[in-house]
Every structure is written in structure tokens, then in C-alpha cells.
Amino acid sequence: MNPLTPGRLPYALITDDDIILRMFAREALEQAGWEVEEAQNGMEACAVFQKSPPDVVLLDVMMPGMDGFATCAALRRLPGGEHTPILIMTGLDDFESITKAYDAGATDFIVKPLNAMLLTHRIRYMVRASQVLQELRESQATLTQARDAAIEGARLKSEFLATMSHEIRTPMNGVLGMTDWLLDTPLTAEQLDCAQTIRSSGDALMVIINDILDFSKIESGKLSLELLDFDLPTFLNRVLALFAERAQRKGLLLTSHIADDVPSPLCGDPARLQQILSNLLANAIKFSDHGRVSVLVDLDQRPPEQRLEFPASRYGELSRQHDQVAHIRFSIVDNGIGIAPSAFAKLFQPFVQADGSTTRKYGGTGLGLAICKQLVELMGGHIGAESEPGSGSVFRFTVPLQPQLPDSATTRHAA
Secondary structure (H helix, E strand, O other): OOOOOOOOOOEEEEEOOOHHHHHHHHHHHHHOOOEEEEEOOHHHHHHHHHHOOOOEEEEEOOOOOOOHHHHHHHHHHOOOOOOOOEEEEEOOOOHHHHHHHHHHOOOEEEEOOOOHHHHHHHHHHHHHHHHHHHHHHHHHHHHHHHHHHHHHHHHHHHHHHHHHHHHHHHHHHHHHHHHHHHHOOOOOHHHHHHHHHHHHHHHHHHHHHHHHHHHHHHHOOOOOOOOEEEEHHHHHHHHHHOOHHHHHHOOOEEEEEEOOOOOOEEEEOHHHHHHHHHHHHHHHHHOOOOOEEEEEEEEOOOOHHHOOOOOHHHHHHHOOOOOOOEEEEEEEEOOOOOOOHHHHHHOOOOOOOOOHHHHHHHOOOOOHHHHHHHHHHHOOOEEEEEEEOOOEEEEEEEEEEEEOOOOOOOOEEOO
């Protein structure tokens, strides 16, 4: 019995115009537990194969009419013949004949005169190998189907998130607009407190909605970059101004420093840079109760071969064709609660926070750092963090930006 095909005897087709060789091969295989069919030539072998496909074919080379090479090629074209093991039996042991056998589709060859033990062992090995390969092909097909299903599921998830974010954002804009109108009317102290709570809660919800929308856009590859001229000190001051009141309420000192060798007029996507800095600053302030939060800007000092290239193709037709690139590194330093070493592996994963308890105490979706990582990588950069529990954290990201060129008509200025 064939151990890989339980329930039936393995079945071989011997094709040779020499009756003595067919009898020898039949006897060897039947003693090893095989059923055997015989064919005298290639045409007959193809007819037998179509009627009852065998587990293995033994095929002589020198036959009248249709030789073994042509027969092998013909069997490969038949239904079920693509993966059936074919053993060429030949008295020609020269390199050219062996190469011709493999080119015709032979699985292996054996040189005449045949040895019964070698023949049965060679066939048993070929059939087992063929069955294993077939199982691997089936497993690969299953894995491919699972992968395709996972990709489609991720695509549908992203589309659902984007659709729901849009649908939720529309009525939320109405709520916030009416709340602003309400805050401009005469209110009692209690009414004012309620209206301000609605406004702050609505703002928090809009942040979550926008995070989900941005995440789904990045996941689906629909988020594009702009190429705009901007002044780095002015840009940084504008970002810090957005967090000044928040830091002051917590008694935190908010500072910044730009190294002298950093070029000031730059060209990139300041809106997405602001989004990255805002996420990191919001986290730094959220997780700090004392000390200071600082934004430090300097040049990447790594060797040139380790530096990043400006991803011109991601900025579309607006990208400039020149080799000047400034590798700008932003560092956000805080004296907050810090991050445990075990949490670094999942730090930039979506929908995950370093510690589940931070979600209960500080809130958040866990999307902020994932969006930062995706935006930085979209710009051709990289991001990382250093931290020690109880001693604060440093989040650093480096992005390649183009210096402004005089008389450039290909870009617009950031507002």
C-alpha cells in the first residue's frame, strides 16, 4: 500500500516498446505492491493516461513514432499530467540527453539496464515527493486565500472607518456650531458651564473622529502630501502657541530651541509636520505633571549613507528636481511618567496604549503615535523614542526636507 494514498494500491504506467523491459519493470513494481498498466508507445500511453491517470509514469526514450521526449511533453499537457511524476528510462547517459529529458518535463531519469531495487526506491521517492509538493501547493493556495481575505477585510474596515468618520463629523460640526452660537448668548452661570462642557466634549470627540479619518486615509493610501514653503521658527512658534494655555494650566514650562546650523526657509508639508508635533506635544503635556516640555530641532548627524532620501514621488508634480536635502530632527522632551521597556514593542501600534491603565486615567484612542509613525514614514523619515519610567520620555523623528530655492514657481507658501 502507498502510505501517502491510503485505501488503494499505487498505480504505475510503464511505456516501452521492449516487452522484456516492461515485464521486468512490472514484476519489480508488483512485488513492491503496485498496480501496473502497460503501453507500447507514446500514443497508447496518452490514451491510457486520459482513461485512468496513474500515480507515476515510467517512460522509455527510444520508441518508434513518438519518442520518450515528445511523449513526456504530451503527457504534461493532458489534464492531471502537469504534476504527475515521470521517470525517463534511458540507455543514453550523456549530458545532452539528460538535459533534453528535463526540458521535456521529466521528473527524474534512470539509466538502463534497470536495477529492480533501485527502480522501486526511486519511484517510491518520486511519488512521495510529488504528494508532498501537492500538499504544499494546496497549503499555499489556502494561505493565499486567507491573505487575500485579510487584505479585503482590512480594506473594508478602512472604508467603514472613513465613512463613519465622515457621517459622524457632519452632525458634530452642527453641534459645535450651535454650541458656539449658544456661548455668544446671555447665559446663567450654570448654563454657561453646561455649554462649555458640551463644547470641550465635542472638541475631544472631533479629535478622535479626525484621528480615525486620517488613519483610514493612510491605511488606504489616499492621504497625499503638499509641497509648501515655510519659515521654521515661525512654524514652530505657531505650533507651540496652540499648547501654551494647556501647559500653563498644568504648571509646565513649554520651551523650544533650533540649532544654529538648521536652515530656516524650508519646503515640505507643514500641515502634516504640525499634526505630528501636535500629537507628540499633546502626549508630552498629558503625561507630565511637573517640569518642562521642550521641542529641540537640529540636523541629523548620522553618516551620509544612513541618511534619508527626499520622497519626491509622494509630493507629485510639485516636487523639485534638485539634490539638496536637509535632514531635520525634531525631539520632544518631557519629565512625565515615562514608558516601561516592555511597552516599546507596541508603542507605535494602532489602537494600543503602552499601559491599559493610561487609557482609563488619561483617555485617548491609541491612534496618535500610529498616525505619527505613518506620516513620518510617508515623508520618508523615521521615528523613535527613549524613556525611563518616572523620568520622562524623548520622542524623536527625522524627516528629509528641501531648502527653499530662490525664484521657485513650483511651490506655494504656507499660510
